[in-house]
Structures are given as C-alpha cells and as structure tokens.
Amino acid sequence: MNAMPTAPQYLVEAGLPARDRDTVLGLWRGNLGQDARMTAKYEWFYLRCPHGEPLMQLLLDVPGQAHVGTASAGRRRLEWRGRELRAGVLVDLAVLPQHRSLGPALMLQQGLIAAAGEALDVLYGFPNPKAAPVFKRLGYAQPAQLVRYARVLRHAGYLRERVPRWLAPAAGWLADRVVACRDAWTRLRSPHLRSAWADQADARIDAVWSGSPKGDDVIAIRDVGHLRWRFDESPLATTRYLLVKRAHDRALQAWFAVQRIDGTLHVRDFWSVDGTDGMAAMHVGELVHAARKAGCSAVSVEMCASDAQRRGWHALHFVERSRRPVFLRWSSPQDAAASAPLFLTSADEDE
CATH class of the missing domain: 3.40.630 (Aminopeptidase)
Known part of the structure; x- marks a missing residue:
C-alpha cells in the first residue's frame, strides 16, 4: 500500500512591494530594527527606488495558511566595460521566531535565486561571516571582501x-x-x-x-x-x-x-x-x-x-x-x- 504524499510545511511565493506592504512590515516588526525606521525604509527603498521594485519572496506556512518569513533583493545598476548590469543586493531576511531554522531561510534565498535568474544578471550581499557556508551551498562565490x-x-x-x-x-x-x-x-x-x-x-x-x-x-x-x-x-x-x-x-x-x-x-x-x-x-x-x-x-x-x-x-x-x-x-x-x-x-x- 502506497503512503499518501506529505503536504509541504512551507511554500515560497513571489511578493509585490505595493500589494504586500502590510504583510512584510508585520514580519519585520520586532525582528528588524525599530518599527518607525523600518516603515520609513519600506516607503523609500521598496516603493520609490528609481531602478525598479525589489525582488521579494514570502514564506507561507502551509498548515497555518499565514506568511512567516520574507527576503528581498534591492535593484542596483552596475557597469562593466560600458555594459550595464542588472544587480540585486540581498536585504531584509526575516523569519518569525517559531519558524527559524535553516530550511525556511534556505527556501527564501532559493526563491530569490530563481527570480533573479530571469530578472537580474547578478545577486550580491554582505552576510554575517557565520553564514558563509550557507551561501556557498547556494552557489554563491566569495571573490572579495569589504x-x-x-x-x-x-x-x-x-x-x-x-x-x-x-x-x-x-x-x-x-x-x-x-x-x-x-x-x-x-x-x-x-x-x-x-x-x-x-x-x-x-x-x-x-x-x-x-x-x-x-x-x-x-x-x-x-x-x-x-x-x-x-x-x-x-x-x-x-x-x-x-x-x-x-x-x-x-x-x-x-x-x-x-x-x-x-x-x-x-x-x-x-x-x-x-x-x-x-x-x-x-x-x-x-x-x-x-x-x-x-x-x-x-x-x-x-x-x-x-x-x-x-x-x-x-x-x-x-x-x-x-x-x-x-x-x-x-x-x-x-x-x-x-x-x-x-x-x-x-x-x-x-x-
């Protein structure tokens, strides 16, 4: 007798900065800095960037049918030998405390990688040195240091x-x-x-x-x-x-x-x-x-x-x-x- 397939615990969905403002701010609350500061950042960084809307991923807790995490890549323009490159800087990873484990964070980053494959030439970031093994596992290279x-x-x-x-x-x-x-x-x-x-x-x-x-x-x-x-x-x-x-x-x-x-x-x-x-x-x-x-x-x-x-x-x-x-x-x-x-x-x- 075949076992019934297990429903996924989490799903990653593409977010839209204008539509999902309240959801993201709710996930940031208590997790990423002062609330007033982060609200001001959202209005500026997410809604008024002249280079385009950031790529955004939302993590859905399937059993609870609620979003429990988010991560984004802000748009940047790079140049190499006169050629403009579409870039994204990794920002604002937040997962609610009861869902913090390696799996959800990896899923959000994998969602950004998939979205960037069509929209961007390169993703880059400055993660905590302790996160280096995770980023290498995701296919990132570390060519330099700030x-x-x-x-x-x-x-x-x-x-x-x-x-x-x-x-x-x-x-x-x-x-x-x-x-x-x-x-x-x-x-x-x-x-x-x-x-x-x-x-x-x-x-x-x-x-x-x-x-x-x-x-x-x-x-x-x-x-x-x-x-x-x-x-x-x-x-x-x-x-x-x-x-x-x-x-x-x-x-x-x-x-x-x-x-x-x-x-x-x-x-x-x-x-x-x-x-x-x-x-x-x-x-x-x-x-x-x-x-x-x-x-x-x-x-x-x-x-x-x-x-x-x-x-x-x-x-x-x-x-x-x-x-x-x-x-x-x-x-x-x-x-x-x-x-x-x-x-x-x-x-x-x-x-």
Missing part, C-alpha cells in the same frame, strides 16, 4: 586604552599637533585645491562620473540620479557631500558622501576624475583637512577595491580595522563579467 579603513584625528580617546589614563590627554594633544603639522605640510606640497560642503548631489557629479576611467572593474553606477535616491531621499540618515575642486577654475575633481556619527566621519561613497585608477592622495588629504576642521575625531571608509584605488588612502595613513565577505551569484556563470575585479563601497548595501 574592508574598513580608519584614520584617527584626535588621539586622546584612542590613547586612553594604551597609556596611563593621566597621560592620555597630554599625549593625545601632542600627537594631534604632530599629525596635523604633517598633514598640513603634505597638503601644502600638493596642487592647490578647494573643498566645500553640499547638502545634496548636483549635476557636476555626473560630469565627474561620465569623464572618469572605469577600467575593467565591475562597479556601481554613481550618477547624480542614483545618489539623490540613495542618500538625499533616504529617511534613515543625513548625508552631506564634500566637493573637492581645483582652485583656479573650480572644476569638480572628487566627491565624498559622508555621515557623521558620534564624532566619526563615515565615508559612505566616493568617486573622482581618476575613476578606477584610484582616489588621489591629494583628494583624500582634502577630506582629512575638512574632517579635522569640522572637529571630527576620526575618519572611516569601507571599500572593496584594487591596490590602485587604496593607494591614496594609505598615503594619508588610513589603516585596516576590519573586513567582511562579499558574496556574488551570477545568473550566467559564463558571463565574462563574473571574473572581473570588484569596486564596492558601503553605499552598495541597502542603507
């Missing part, structure tokens, strides 16, 4: 854990003066530049992007339209731009999109007329000068980049602090872009 570099500007707090506490203020003051003099001397010897703050991206950024070399890297398109959505319209953080210009004609040479948090200036994105050939040390020097002038205690930046791109940062004494894996899964593994080097920053995440 590395965080930092530069201390005010040393008293940094030295407090390394010298006797009574000595830290004086030693910090002395270190600040020495380092500031060294930076000033380097800046004096560099070509004459001027920098200014701006609260929004403007059309000059497009000229820097279109005129810069892109090399052989797979890179996110950094035009003004993307920056306005990614930073200026985001309800999650306040971003400002440091615009670096030549002194004699005020032509824009480089820009940095930054967020100040607890005294540290976090560089979320950047680009220059030198493109993938690297951010010049003199441009990084203007960033350091502006951060010190604004009273920041440190500057931090995350990037997945070539040696050439990191050279200007190293010249201004940025040192590695941490790193995270980057995982990619190409819809067509034979795509020539799949073997190209990557250029990514923390702006290429979801928030």
Whole structure:
C-alpha cells in the first residue's frame, strides 16, 4: 500500500512591494530594527527606488495558511566595460521566531535565486561571516571582501586604552599637533585645491562620473540620479557631500558622501576624475583637512577595491580595522563579467 504524499510545511511565493506592504512590515516588526525606521525604509527603498521594485519572496506556512518569513533583493545598476548590469543586493531576511531554522531561510534565498535568474544578471550581499557556508551551498562565490579603513584625528580617546589614563590627554594633544603639522605640510606640497560642503548631489557629479576611467572593474553606477535616491531621499540618515575642486577654475575633481556619527566621519561613497585608477592622495588629504576642521575625531571608509584605488588612502595613513565577505551569484556563470575585479563601497548595501 502506497503512503499518501506529505503536504509541504512551507511554500515560497513571489511578493509585490505595493500589494504586500502590510504583510512584510508585520514580519519585520520586532525582528528588524525599530518599527518607525523600518516603515520609513519600506516607503523609500521598496516603493520609490528609481531602478525598479525589489525582488521579494514570502514564506507561507502551509498548515497555518499565514506568511512567516520574507527576503528581498534591492535593484542596483552596475557597469562593466560600458555594459550595464542588472544587480540585486540581498536585504531584509526575516523569519518569525517559531519558524527559524535553516530550511525556511534556505527556501527564501532559493526563491530569490530563481527570480533573479530571469530578472537580474547578478545577486550580491554582505552576510554575517557565520553564514558563509550557507551561501556557498547556494552557489554563491566569495571573490572579495569589504574592508574598513580608519584614520584617527584626535588621539586622546584612542590613547586612553594604551597609556596611563593621566597621560592620555597630554599625549593625545601632542600627537594631534604632530599629525596635523604633517598633514598640513603634505597638503601644502600638493596642487592647490578647494573643498566645500553640499547638502545634496548636483549635476557636476555626473560630469565627474561620465569623464572618469572605469577600467575593467565591475562597479556601481554613481550618477547624480542614483545618489539623490540613495542618500538625499533616504529617511534613515543625513548625508552631506564634500566637493573637492581645483582652485583656479573650480572644476569638480572628487566627491565624498559622508555621515557623521558620534564624532566619526563615515565615508559612505566616493568617486573622482581618476575613476578606477584610484582616489588621489591629494583628494583624500582634502577630506582629512575638512574632517579635522569640522572637529571630527576620526575618519572611516569601507571599500572593496584594487591596490590602485587604496593607494591614496594609505598615503594619508588610513589603516585596516576590519573586513567582511562579499558574496556574488551570477545568473550566467559564463558571463565574462563574473571574473572581473570588484569596486564596492558601503553605499552598495541597502542603507
């Protein structure tokens, strides 16, 4: 006698951001950050993205006939050798506590992979290192890492854990003066530049992007339209731009999109007329000068980049602090872009 087939415990269904807003927000509640923040993120990231609606998957508990999990891939535009690539950044995996096991999470990710096979050229993400075995099991490769570099500007707090506490203020003051003099001397010897703050991206950024070399890297398109959505319209953080210009004609040479948090200036994105050939040390020097002038205690930046791109940062004494894996899964593994080097920053995440 043949046994009756067992009904599936879960099914994965394609979601629609506009239709399934309340369902997804309900699944996020208590699982992904503050409710008000996540609601604001949904309106911006899911409903107003200029690159198209995110791919969304919903996990249905068949016996209970209720959705118990969700995962998405936000749309991004990448470029390789002048060819635009359709990309998706993995975001917002949430499963209700009573259904948290490897199976449901895998099913949601497999649903995204199936949807991306038709809609996208590549999926990428920055998962917790502990999740690496799961992503490799799903066919993702780990070709690179997102590395965080930092530069201390005010040393008293940094030295407090390394010298006797009574000595830290004086030693910090002395270190600040020495380092500031060294930076000033380097800046004096560099070509004459001027920098200014701006609260929004403007059309000059497009000229820097279109005129810069892109090399052989797979890179996110950094035009003004993307920056306005990614930073200026985001309800999650306040971003400002440091615009670096030549002194004699005020032509824009480089820009940095930054967020100040607890005294540290976090560089979320950047680009220059030198493109993938690297951010010049003199441009990084203007960033350091502006951060010190604004009273920041440190500057931090995350990037997945070539040696050439990191050279200007190293010249201004940025040192590695941490790193995270980057995982990619190409819809067509034979795509020539799949073997190209990557250029990514923390702006290429979801928030």
